[in-house]
Amino acid sequence: MKSVYRTVIANLWRSPIRTFTVIDYFKLHNYHTTLFVLAGIVNVLNRNFIKLSDHRNNLLSNLLSSVLIGALAGWLGLLLFSGLVYLTGKWLKGQANFSDISNTVAYATLPCLVSLGLTICGIALLRLLGFEYNTYYYQYMQSWHYTSYGIIAIHRYINYALNFYYFVLVFAGLSVAQHYSITKSVINVLLAIGMIALPLALFIIVPYLTSR
Template identity: 30%
Template sequence: MNEKMNPWLSVWVKPRKTMRYVIETKSMQYMLIVVLISGVIDILDKASNKNLGDSFALPLIILMALVLGPLFGWIGWWTSSGISYWVGKWFGGQGSFDDLRMAFAVSYIPLVLLGVFWIFDILIVGAALFTEAPEVPYSQIVWLIIRSIISVIVGIWSTVILINTVAEAHRFSAWKAFATIILPVVVPVFFVFLLFMFI
């Protein structure tokens, strides 16, 4: 591939071409940085959703994210990539395990860029971000609403990107990629549902 690309920009509109470019030109260490940062952001998101600020001070929450985030991000990356590598083979996928790791890492790029908003979140709202019933002024509420809308849009688009990067890694259709991603989620839920039906 002769076309030079900036994955941080091109992934938004050309996910499959970006994926192929990354496989051919970028090292695993380069993508590992994306994975570790995404892990920090994921911990911050979970801390906010679980209202950890009701039990822990803001500096401790940030420290937990910086320490645990990269570890859990790395574990989740390997696990998700391994499952998609294995399931994708059922559909005739040709990607290697390293290709699938690249695919997931590339799909994390929008989430890492979204993580920049966390800096503004903490500066604008502070510890109230992590509490169950935050008392914040109207201006901060407006900011949180805008931030939530952007997060939903980026989250949906990240899923679209993941489907395309997995499709490119395995060199098959987006529909097969969708099945590769969704089956490991749907099948266990289905069996748990059947289990409860017969208990």
């Protein structure tokens, strides 16, 4: 079974549909909670990248709080997202159960975990360079001539690409688990996101309109 997991990790990048077919066939459900937690930690570390890279800030306390918040946010957030994808998938007559959906969402995070190493290296480099963040300095250094900006920009763009690929993998995984087309997988995810975005939009817009 370990060889199957190694195959999944090695081939998810280049053959996502085939890899998710293997995951679905062997019912590889052992690590989805761990992947949820790791994905949450990576996400919060990336969001706090500038703060953690500032050599004036206490690295240990900020790193510890980022890990704790990320672990909880990743577990709850991706569990909620899986539930909404499962619910909206039923509207589209998807055939996957909740465990299949949460497994798909979890394995889709694997490439994003690559950014953990990049983030740690980036933080270490910037702190060694004596990076200090403030609004004026950050606006002034928006140039590739500055080493610090180069590191920050590369980190940002790689994470944009990995986040985009995360959704590509979710679409591919859902098409396998739900037994429908990529187009329906995209609709499934958009409906799930809409169930979160619409109430939030109403919560913001309605008070604004009533106060005018």
